Amino acid sequence: MGRRAIVLLVALILAGLAAWAVWQYLQNLESEVAAGQVRVTVFRAGPGGISEGAEGSTLLTGFNAAARCKDPEADMAAAQGCPIKASYDLQGNVPVGYIDTEEKLRSVLSGKIAAGPIAPGAILTETGWVEVTALSKPISEMIPSGKQAMTISTSNVQGVNGFVKPGDRINMIITLDVEFSNIPVAQNVPTLPTEGETGGDQETSDVTVTYTRFVLQGIPVLAVGTEIRPDETNTTGQVPATPQGEEDAATGSTVFTLEVTPEQAERIAYAFENGSIWLTLVPPDFVEVETNGVIVDNLFGGDLVEAIFGRR
Structure with missing residues (x-):
C-alpha cells in the first residue's frame, strides 16, 4: 500500500471518529435536556391537516372512529385518514394552551370550528377554535329574499338609549318641514274659486x-353595532355570540342594521336626509297603529288658535 493511500485511510478514520464524537455529544446533550423535562400527551392535526372553518364535532367523530388515531406511539405515517392524531412531545416544546387529554379535546372542539388552517402534525391548542357564531357565515345569507340590510345611526336619546337589541323591532318617527305653495293669504286651506271668480288675482x-x-x-333589527341577531335557520340550538373584544362596542350601541324592503330603504334614506328621526322600541306582539301625525295646531289635542283666542 502506498504512502498516499495510508494517509487517506488515516484521514478517513479520523473523520469518522470526529463525526462519531459530535453525534455522541449531541445525543448526550439531548439526553441531558430531555432528562429535565416531562413527556406529555398532545393532539396533532392529521396528515391531511385541518382547514379553516372545519367543524370540531366532525373531526372528533373521525378521531373516535379509528384506534390508530388514539395511539400516541403510532407515527404519523400510520395515521392516514385520521383528522386528529394523539402523540407525545416534551413539555418544553409544546405551545401554550395545548390540549393534553381526550376529555379536554372534546370540551374544546365540541360546537366550535377551526379559527384558521392547521398544518399537518401541528399541535392543537385551545385558542385555535372559536364558537359557532352568526359571524361564521356572511350576514348577506341571513337577509330574507326580497329584503335588504340598511344601517342607520341616531343619538342615544333618539335611539332608545341603547336598549334595542338584535331581533327586536322598532318604529321610526320623522319630524320635517312641509312647504305648501300658492295658499291664499285670506284662507286657511286651498279652495276652488266659485263661479265668476278666477282666483288668479288673490294674494298667495x-x-x-x-x-x-x-x-x-315594525322594522326588524338585524344587528346592533357588530352584534347580529340569532340565525333563525340555526338548528344546533346555539346562540350567536359577540366576538371577544367587540362585546363592549355592541353594548348600548345606537348603530342599527335594519331588514327592509327596497321601498322602505328609500323612505328611510329620504327621512334621514330631510328630517329629524326618533326611534321607538316595540313589544313582540306589536301591531301597527294608524296615526294622523302632529302639527302645532293639534299638538295639544285641539284647535290651538281657538284655545288661545277663543271661538270667532
Missing part, C-alpha cells in the same frame, strides 16, 4: 308646516 304665499308622524313601523 308659501306656508311651511312642521309635521311629525310615524314613517315606518
Whole structure:
C-alpha cells in the first residue's frame, strides 16, 4: 500500500471518529435536556391537516372512529385518514394552551370550528377554535329574499338609549318641514274659486308646516353595532355570540342594521336626509297603529288658535 493511500485511510478514520464524537455529544446533550423535562400527551392535526372553518364535532367523530388515531406511539405515517392524531412531545416544546387529554379535546372542539388552517402534525391548542357564531357565515345569507340590510345611526336619546337589541323591532318617527305653495293669504286651506271668480288675482304665499308622524313601523333589527341577531335557520340550538373584544362596542350601541324592503330603504334614506328621526322600541306582539301625525295646531289635542283666542 502506498504512502498516499495510508494517509487517506488515516484521514478517513479520523473523520469518522470526529463525526462519531459530535453525534455522541449531541445525543448526550439531548439526553441531558430531555432528562429535565416531562413527556406529555398532545393532539396533532392529521396528515391531511385541518382547514379553516372545519367543524370540531366532525373531526372528533373521525378521531373516535379509528384506534390508530388514539395511539400516541403510532407515527404519523400510520395515521392516514385520521383528522386528529394523539402523540407525545416534551413539555418544553409544546405551545401554550395545548390540549393534553381526550376529555379536554372534546370540551374544546365540541360546537366550535377551526379559527384558521392547521398544518399537518401541528399541535392543537385551545385558542385555535372559536364558537359557532352568526359571524361564521356572511350576514348577506341571513337577509330574507326580497329584503335588504340598511344601517342607520341616531343619538342615544333618539335611539332608545341603547336598549334595542338584535331581533327586536322598532318604529321610526320623522319630524320635517312641509312647504305648501300658492295658499291664499285670506284662507286657511286651498279652495276652488266659485263661479265668476278666477282666483288668479288673490294674494298667495308659501306656508311651511312642521309635521311629525310615524314613517315606518315594525322594522326588524338585524344587528346592533357588530352584534347580529340569532340565525333563525340555526338548528344546533346555539346562540350567536359577540366576538371577544367587540362585546363592549355592541353594548348600548345606537348603530342599527335594519331588514327592509327596497321601498322602505328609500323612505328611510329620504327621512334621514330631510328630517329629524326618533326611534321607538316595540313589544313582540306589536301591531301597527294608524296615526294622523302632529302639527302645532293639534299638538295639544285641539284647535290651538281657538284655545288661545277663543271661538270667532
